[in-house]
Amino acid sequence: MNIQQGPPMFNMNHVLPGPSVSEALPINTQQFSTLTSQQRPQPFCDNNTLQMILENMNHMNSKLAKLDMLDDLCSIMASIESHFNIVKTEIKDIRYDLKQQSERITTEEYHYNIVESRVSGIEAENEKLQYENFELKEKLLEMQAHSMKYNLIFSGIKERSETE
Structure with a gap:
């Protein structure tokens, strides 16, 4: 910060040019004591x-x-001003970091949406496979029951002859 100074004011150290005090008042001190009150200088x-x-x-x-x-x-x-500049720099750094974090969050949200859609697809496929698995087990059970029907062996029952 620059401060402009105006014209020099009254300076006590500055000596004005001119005759010295002894030259300006050429009065002998011995003569001064003999002067009457009317003759004394003002x-x-x-x-x-x-x-x-x-x-x-x-x-x-x-x-x-x-x-x-x-x-x-x-x-x-x-x-x-120095402290203000430091704070200003810190705020600038914080804004830069905030911008980077915002971009990172946007990227992560995009990846999250991709993963979420994949998981939804996998869950739907899993439900479909579970249903097909259940259907296959039911068919297998039916086929086993049907094939076992003709393989039954009864014991302890007397057979009837046709002659009887």
């Missing part, structure tokens, strides 16, 4: 000016504190 700044400078400095300090907070917010936002 102070460089009055209280109102000092108060305004102090207010401006306080205002600039609050702006600088806000800029410091802005730097902290930028680092927090960078951290949040």
Whole structure:
């Protein structure tokens, strides 16, 4: 995240060009003590000016504190953005896995339907074979009973002769 800074504000470290204090006020300190109150130079700044400078400095300090907070917010936002990108990647991976699982389920449902139709066919064929098996057993039993009918041997019964 880029923060654009505006024009430079009042910088306390910046020295304005011009004469030094001793050059601007060429007053000998020995002479100063001998001057009368009317001859004494006026102070460089009055209280109102000092108060305004102090207010401006306080205002600039609050702006600088806000800029410091802005730097902290930028680092927090960078951290949040990093975590967001990680979560975004994880969601993308989960969607890819979900798509693969969905395709796999579709394939398995297709195979299930094929197996189900085959099992239904096998069950129908099994019922048919069971019925045929039952019919064959019935016919076999009938044939055995019919063939045994002529093979009966009775013992202990006296035969009658025709003469009798």
